[in-house]
Amino acid sequence: CKKEFQTLQDLPALEKLRAELAGCQRCKLSHGRTHIVFGEGNPQATLMLIGEGPGADEDRLGRPFIGKSGELLTRMIQAINLRREDVYITSIVKCRPPQNRDPEPDEIATCTPFLRRQIECIQPRIICALGRVAAQTLLETTTPISQLRGRFHDYHGIKLMPTFHPAYLLRNPQDKRLAWEDLQCVQQEYEKVNKS
Numbered sequence: 001c002k003k004e005f006q007t008l009q010d011l012p013a014l015e016k017l018r019a020e021l022a023g024c025q026r027c028k029l030s031h032g033r034t035h036i037v038f039g040e041g042n043p044q045a046t047l048m049l050i051g052e053g054p055g056a057d058e059d060r061l062g063r064p065f066i067g068k069s070g071e072l073l074t075r076m077i078q079a080i081n082l083r084r085e086d087v088y089i090t091s092i093v094k095c096r097p098p099q100n101r102d103p104e105p106d107e108i109a110t111c112t113p114f115l116r117r118q119i120e121c122i123q124p125r126i127i128c129a130l131g132r133v134a135a136q137t138l139l140e141t142t143t144p145i146s147q148l149r150g151r152f153h154d155y156h157g158i159k160l161m162p163t164f165h166p167a168y169l170l171r172n173p174q175d176k177r178l179a180w181e182d183l184q185c186v187q188q189e190y191e192k193v194n195k196s
């Protein structure tokens with residue numbers, strides 16, 4: 001139950017991890033970034049949302065999902081009766097790729113060990129992978145997001161729901177209906193976990 005997991009959450013380790021990343025120069029994304037966007041939210045969250053990488057607004061302020069796609073993400077979180085403060089939000093890479101290009105395999109490989117440790121500290125029961133890069137990286141697959149979304153996958157014992165990235169949904173609003181279905185599965189699971 002949730003109580004048992006709480007004893008495993010390691011908040012000092014999460015802060016140690018943040019400190020370890022300060023001034024990071026482990027990959028070439030460090031050259032163009034202003035801020036490292038570590039993540040924010042409830043460090044004891046049941047639900048963790050993982051995007052791709054910071055955009056211009058996030059890079060400027062050092063906070064995840066605060067631009068246009070962040071506005072939509074906030075509405076998606078509210079649609080399942082939660083607030084941003086209830087969940088934990090981060091991304092696969094913590095520094096902005098130039099011109100918002102996709103992060104490259106070497107950049108992902110450098111950053112994901114930190115994400116894995118972040119997940120271990122927070123011990124979420126559910127992960128929502130936002131978009132192709134997050135879903136394919138976490139699930140170690142090249143299957144398209146359109147085929148991954150819509151059902152839970154196992155990520156080291158954590159239920160992982162891939163869905164469309166909010167930036168994609170802003171460009172393709174016709175797919176919001178599918179994202180809504182994914183979010184409803186997340187909400188059901190969230191309520192189940194929080195009852196147990």
Ligand code: URA
Binds near residue numbers: 052053054064069070
């Ligand atoms: N898109 C992401 O994937 N992550 C952010 O933090 C912002 C936009």
